[in-house]
Amino acid sequence: MSLRYALIALLTGRSMTGYDISKSFSRSVAHVWHAPDSQIYPELNRMERDGLLTSVEVPWGKKGTKKEYHVTDAGLADFRAWMESPLVPQRQRDPAYLKAAYFDFADPAAVREQLRQQQAYWEEQLRMLEGTRATLLDRSHPTLAARLSTLNERDAELAVRYKVYAYDGLIARARTELAWIADGFALLEELHGR
Amino acid sequence: MSLRYALIALLTGRSMTGYDISKSFSRSVAHVWHAPDSQIYPELNRMERDGLLTSVEVPWGKKGTKKEYHVTDAGLADFRAWMESPLVPQRQRDPAYLKAAYFDFADPAAVREQLRQQQAYWEEQLRMLEGTRATLLDRSHPTLAARLSTLNERDAELAVRYKVYAYDGLIARARTELAWIADGFALLEELHGR
DNA sequence: GGGAGCATGTAACGAGTTACATGATTGT
DNA sequence: ACAATCATGTAACTCGTTACATGCTCCC
Known part of the structure; x- marks a missing residue:
């Protein structure tokens, strides 16, 4: 479930496409949270379906388009609620x-x-x-x-x-x-x- | 996959039933590795099927029995191989x-x-x-x-x-x-x- | 024209969690 | 008789990993 909030956290900084997010994850943010493309794209779709994000199609080249995601008010409210909810301690498994x-x-x-x-x-x-x-x-x-x-x-x-x-x-x-x-x-x- | 080796590690100490193992896990060993019953029992069965463990039925009370697991030579060899195999670094996800x-x-x-x-x-x-x-x-x-x-x-x-x-x-x-x-x-x- | 990188996924699988299910035994 | 605890799981689900798939664009 934290992947969802890691994505919102990133998107509060600026709006991004799935690809941008995936790059951010493998660069700096990967220190705090790692996720592969194959997890990010489907999760973004689910979050849009749940009303936490909206997307706009941005043209890219002549034929291509890409989706830029924005956090909605509901998404921000959800994020704040998570931020204030108690943290379940991680199991030791190293x-x-x-x-x-x-x-x-x-x-x-x-x-x-x-x-x-x-x-x-x-x-x-x-x-x-x-x-x-x-x-x-x-x-x-x-x-x-x-x-x-x-x-x-x-x-x-x-x-x-x-x-x-x-x-x-x-x-x-x-x-x-x-x-x-x-x-x-x-x-x-x-x-x-x- | 590490659960399997955590189980062998424990059983090299002494033979135990699934229940004993489950208790060991929630007591001391839980610091190094945590696992619930519902993961331990099926894994023990799979390990027996794979020849890493053998079990003996031990009578318990008048009607009951319990299964005591022992590490086989193959199990020990597998454990040593894992011990010497390179460790894949854990992703940061806290x-x-x-x-x-x-x-x-x-x-x-x-x-x-x-x-x-x-x-x-x-x-x-x-x-x-x-x-x-x-x-x-x-x-x-x-x-x-x-x-x-x-x-x-x-x-x-x-x-x-x-x-x-x-x-x-x-x-x-x-x-x-x-x-x-x-x-x-x-x-x-x-x-x-x- | 070709290669690096942009863009977005699906499919199959494995690992881990949560909830539920069932019955026997030991000690009070 | 009742509770604690011994004993062994199944089922449904979520999360994460690995491998694969496809096509575009930008720059040389």
Whole structure:
């Protein structure tokens, strides 16, 4: 159900086509929420059917058209209601921790390799998060900039601060993962030598 | 697919019935992996069909019976193969961060209430994780103890250390969440006053 | 003319959730 | 006798993934 609200959240910034949204998802927003095309297009259709969005056909080239989606008042009301509804805590279900608990079943070399891959992943993740955080702070982030132009300075300040806050949380999480992976290397060395 | 390996992991400790497993899941193991009964029983059946487990009917009372599952050699081989296969990084998809990025759409009082709920959840989580970590360290954790009794001291040491390592990661994660929530309270106060 | 990228999906499947269903046993 | 808990599921549904499908446009 959150995909729906992630889409509204994005569209409050500016109106977009399904394709734009899909690109936004795989670029910056993917840090907060990931979704493939095959999930986005059908969901946009359902949301339009439910009255949360409206779309206008925009000509594209000579023959083509594309649909630009806009959030309706009902959509915004729904979004606000969700924002204020209690958050159901996420179940813990992370294969990385499951595996770590049973590393003694695997070859130490294979474990080391997996730690290296995880490390590369989280370092890349951290780099992207810090990059996006910077574009939020200096207000150059395209979707944020579009939304800020419709707000007064006080509201713009709030929007920026909360987004930076969310990214600070994601950055802290990435650093925690990296610290845990570093501990993993140290543990491997202690138990099996280098 | 990880549910399957979480089940094998548990059953390497000791043989259990579906019910025992379901209880283990909702008690300690739930920190690493959660699954409801309705997912566990069918999966056990599929795993038996696939030759990863065998079961023996154990009498229970006068009329009842229960099925005790054991990991087969094929099951153990499958588990080891999974343990050494590369880990596919989890997509980021956490409603808490999505919401936080858009807190400016919600009433500050509602935001404060949500932070309080999240705080209570993570504090409880942390308390349980630290409790379980202690029972792993002193080897009183029932499933771990059962498995240790089949191992020599060197292998027992490895099994304990890796499990503690996994819990250390989960504990660090919980602390990171709590620190982020504390920052959220501070931010709310700064932006909206107390 | 050809390749990169724009634009929009469908189909099949797997994983996970929620609600429901049923009966036996053990302890008070 | 009654409650708690042991024991094992099914059914319907939602959400997400993977693979495939199709055609246009813009720029070189």
